[in-house]
Amino acid sequence: MVPRLKTDWLLFSTILVMVGFGIVMVYSASSVVAELNPRIKDSLHYASRQLIWAAVSFIVLMFFKKLDYRALQSPAWAFGSVGIVLVLQILVSILDSKTHRWFRLEGVGTLQPSEFAKPALLIFLAWFVTLKQDTINSKRTMLAVCLPLAVLAATVGFGDLGTAIVLIVPAAIVFYVAGLQRKFVTAAIVAGLLFSAAFIVSKPYRLARIVGFFDPQYKVVSMVDHEGRIRKYLNQSVTTRDPNYQAYQSKIALGSGAVTGMGLMQGKQKLFYLPEAFTDFIYAVIGEELGFFGCAAVLAGFMIILWRGLQVCWLAPDDFGRYLALGVTSSIVIQAMINISVVLDMGPTKGIPLPMISAGGSSLMSTLMCLGMLLSVSEHSD
Numbered sequence: 001m002v003p004r005l006k007t008d009w010l011l012f013s014t015i016l017v018m019v020g021f022g023i024v025m026v027y028s029a030s031s032v033v034a035e036l037n038p039r040i041k042d043s044l045h046y047a048s049r050q051l052i053w054a055a056v057s058f059i060v061l062m063f064f065k066k067l068d069y070r071a072l073q074s075p076a077w078a079f080g081s082v083g084i085v086l087v088l089q090i091l092v093s094i095l096d097s098k099t100h101r102w103f104r105l106e107g108v109g110t111l112q113p114s115e116f117a118k119p120a121l122l123i124f125l126a127w128f129v130t131l132k133q134d135t136i137n138s139k140r141t142m143l144a145v146c147l148p149l150a151v152l153a154a155t156v157g158f159g160d161l162g163t164a165i166v167l168i169v170p171a172a173i174v175f176y177v178a179g180l181q182r183k184f185v186t187a188a189i190v191a192g193l194l195f196s197a198a199f200i201v202s203k204p205y206r207l208a209r210i211v212g213f214f215d216p217q218y219k220v221v222s223m224v225d226h227e228g229r230i231r232k233y234l235n236q237s238v239t240t241r242d243p244n245y246q247a248y249q250s251k252i253a254l255g256s257g258a259v260t261g262m263g264l265m266q267g268k269q270k271l272f273y274l275p276e277a278f279t280d281f282i283y284a285v286i287g288e289e290l291g292f293f294g295c296a297a298v299l300a301g302f303m304i305i306l307w308r309g310l311q312v313c314w315l316a317p318d319d320f321g322r323y324l325a326l327g328v329t330s331s332i333v334i335q336a337m338i339n340i341s342v343v344l345d346m347g348p349t350k351g352i353p354l355p356m357i358s359a360g361g362s363s364l365m366s367t368l369m370c371l372g373m374l375l376s377v378s379e380h381s382d
Helices: 009-036 045-066 075-095 113-131 139-159 161-177 182-202 204-214 219-224 229-234 245-257 282-315 319-343 361-379
Strands: 103-105 109-111
Touching (some): 009 282, 009 361, 045 361, 075 103, 075 113, 109 361, 113 139, 113 161, 113 319, 113 361, 161 182, 182 204, 219 229, 245 282, 245 319, 282 319, 282 361, 319 361
Antiparallel strands (some): 103 109
């Protein structure tokens, strides 16, 4: 007789509550903007799309939840998933010549392949580290894993540097826990910094955000750029003229909300003041409308995921499950912390969605896919 698996109801309930809360906040943050948009004229436009994506994503979550995670421990899943993402990334780079990010899908919005690089990479990492754990510190092993990682990060980072960073950090954590020597960790950090610097410099709006955060008055830039070439390069894009604008409006929203907030649907900054109010900066809308308590509740949700995820990692019956749980947990929590730090103006502005809360079907499906795998590991643990 097959034993009945036990669901982690605290983790499962937290996921459902956060997804539901996200749909409510997407409606609150986007309803007026959508209704006043002459091409849309429907206050439910973005919220209804998020609801549809949530329903499909929940089916995906249940699929991976019911699937024995050990079935993922195979070259077919490890290389197949990464290969599919690479093909999609190449296609989107060709078809979306402007941003290199999205497939436009009539009626359902956009599909962002880079989001699916997260679960694909986590499966590959768990499989590879488990297979090569005894020889993880050999140069041959490191070369074998660095090549596909570099190709994946480069193809993703070409259009979406923020997602590439979210990919690299959990990978570093998994390798560190697996026992990677300090010299390789240092080399990986240096390579990651050089990789990030190259992609930042390659596009003026990226560099403008970094300069705008660390040197808003251009004092340091003026000291090294006497001919003004750097500032001329930064001003090539209209979006870089005021790189601190979003952060400024975000702080106004958070300050207006104070402790208890202005009330659901009562926020003002979302009314054409705060760009991306229902996507990357939705945490600011939460702060304005629900105050400190609303922000704290969202943080509590991610802390529950961190707590239960680390517990699953600790209790996992095998190395593959342990590394898979660690990768999923670190990926989601790190992405959330990066998003929140940007909203709080603790880091340069970057387009990274808040998992399960921000509008975005690809991000939601990718996140629930990862959490489905985490729940699978949990259910097969003692």
